[in-house]
Amino acid sequence: MNEIARVAGLRVAVVNWRDPWHPAAGGAERYAFEVARGLAGRGARVRYLTCRAPGQRRRERAEGVEFVRLGGRFTVYPLVLLWTLLRRRSFDAVIDCQNGIPFFVPWVLPRRVPVLCVIHHVHDAQFGLYFPPWLAWLGRVLEGPVSRWTYRRHAFVAVSPSTLRAVRERLSWTGPVYVVPNGSVPPAPAGEAGPGPVGDPEVVCVTRLVPHKRLDLLLDLAARLAERRPGLRLHIVGDGPEAPALADGIARRGLGDVVIAHGYVSEEVKTALVARADLHLSTSQGEGWGLSVIEAAALGVPTVAFDVDGLRDAVRDGITGWLARDDDADAADGAADTVDRALKELDDPDRRAEIAAACRAWAGEFDWARTTARMAELLAASVRLGTSSTGDDRAHVVHRYGDEHPRVVEGPARDELLAAPDAVRAVRPATPAERLLGRPGH
Template identity: 70%
Template sequence: MSGDVRGSRVAVVNWRDPGHPAAGGAERYAWELARRFAARGARVTYVTCRAPGQARRERVEGVDFVRLGGRFTVYPLVLAWTLAHRRRFDAVLDCQNGIPFFTPWVLPRRTPVLCAIFHVHDEQFGLYFPAWLAWIGRTLEGPVARRTYRRHACTAISPTTVEALRTRLDWTGPVYLVPVGVDVPEGGREERRAPDPSAPRLVCVTRLVPHKRADLLLDLVERCLPERPGLRLRIIGRGPEQERLAAEIEARGLGGAVELLGFVPEDEKAAVVADADLHLSASRGEGWGLVVAEAAALGVPTIAYDVDGLRDAVRDGATGWLAADTGDAAELVHTLDRALEELADPARRDAVADACRAWAAEFGWERTADRMAALVAASVRRGTSGTDRTSRTGGADAQVVRRYRDGHLRVVEGPVRDELLDAGEAEPVRPATPFERLLGRVEGDAGR
């Protein structure tokens, strides 16, 4: 069945857009899908909030931007705008950044909605808001959203996000997996230099917000400097924690070892990451880890904690190393020592770099757009993003099927799978594994 979205009227509703000063991976995901859908002939409207200086209406790469309200007022304003334009769209991609937009409340019943969930925020609300507001956030993300989207479906970007939806939010509806893409640089394989054990070059690309735990990286540097006096850590990113971290670096006397670069253009960011021996993350949890995949695309492995999302993005021992999350930097330091020791061996270093590039190549943005477009197109044809072949545990959310036409095995989900089976074009073989769901192909079928 076709994943052609040409002529379809699609709304992408997201908290921010990529031009917002606080934009992150979720905004990148929504934008890459929006502009690729537009390039394929869809009529795409990106509805979001408005940062100071941004235009209220704008057209970029064929995508019409509608910007309404600020951090919190965007929710009721977008809902009112959607109500006023309720018959204008064939499908809606409703992005949940902690709280979704609840567009099914105002849309016609047969307008399919896909609630795109980047990661589960339940444990993070308390880091940013007072207790009463955190409770409201958890209630909206959990019970209210679960009921609102019960006739629709959601998409997640990693197996651990799927698991979090099932276990932490008790999501009972269908969940499809559409991973984050990554830009894979063109060109041949570049040799990686051996890291200097006394002066390793480290980099961290992150938003400077509490749950990213940049303080733990300062702890790591402080612990490592006596034995590795030439160690240098460059932190790329901005956020509300930037001034506090700068003061902390100065107070600890780490100015010669840690550099806060703030925002840097994409080409400069890639150059800084490519020059590093290792990329680091101290985050307490992610939906996936776009920066990990971006570093891998440059042949740079990542050290991260073994937490949601990052345990999917980092293939432990192959494209990086995972440390037990004990809440301090001790395990991170131990893992760094182990990684530097392994990377000192040229054969091992080349194997890790090659594995990184091969892993990143699995997640091109075009492939991500293909998978979401197939779900959107099938949902429009069927009049629903839901499925009649789901299960409470998610075991049948994705299946391996064999197409009668060529005998080829495919991993399919939701309305895409339903169309194939209802039309008699394929037969189910078995449930897909979490790894197969992530890659969108059968294990061992690297050619697809």
């Protein structure tokens, strides 16, 4: 195990709005849990603080992680702060996950306890989709100015280059931001999964049924595709509050023979639906990353998505998928053109095999063990140095004497390595690709 990533014995709190078993759980919950259980597997004592859905236990233990569930959708925030205040000396470090707004744990922790605030994507434009104007305004104030002040002595962690840019440009955050991307399932072996045989196309969309996923746009796209390619079927996999509106939209547009809404399904069924598809689709207005894109790629299935935050990072345009222009005037037509072009490319068996191989290779760059290792490195160094902040938030490639391979490091982990300059053979700034993937040579 990497010496600078040793977290054995550290008392770590992971604070997230939901846990992975919550009915409304999504990619953010997967990230928080994978990191939590990965740290526990490395010997850390991990508590996962979250809200409580009906029927869930207030406390339980799973895969080495102790779950503490407090309050509901909004009351979880003050209850977590109170619970943490009463145990403020019980933690060596905290991972505070921001899903719209963070938990503001620095308010109740000793100053010496480092905090990493994980941001999946900036929500400023989304608050208005879910809340009345006054509450949307409050959300933007908490996400922006209040967060900037609260975490000024700490650091943010972004899951993608898009999120990093949004944190700088839309939240005006000037402090350090580190990059720790999502992991993924292991890629499927070549020949055992991937786009199905050429014929009537099947496309799939794996998504939470919530407003910012733009389900109306997805149905408009399905209608245009059905006109161009009779026999095409769109499988929508996922559940959420917009499920009734989706069903109504399918009926109103007369798409009952084109769109199949599967709702919530098991992982096995979801995997089977994606693996047999020619394409995976996303009409989201923006993501932090695009976990469903990488999970489809692991099965050899490329994605058509809009050129928006997160998805432009997860989809390598022309290599593992295709990006359409996000133009409100003709978004559905533009996306239909992109899907049509993609399906024509996939009609060529050689091109189909090339794309499937590229998808698997890209997905193979991301796994949860690597994600955990990078977070562990930041946490361990932050605890040793007494801060998660840094004076230089760039990532660097550092090659030390005695190390066979150079490594990509940032923040306190980099500062700790460079504190002994005589031990460092070479150092240079990491490229954006090296920073995302966490290893040199990209």
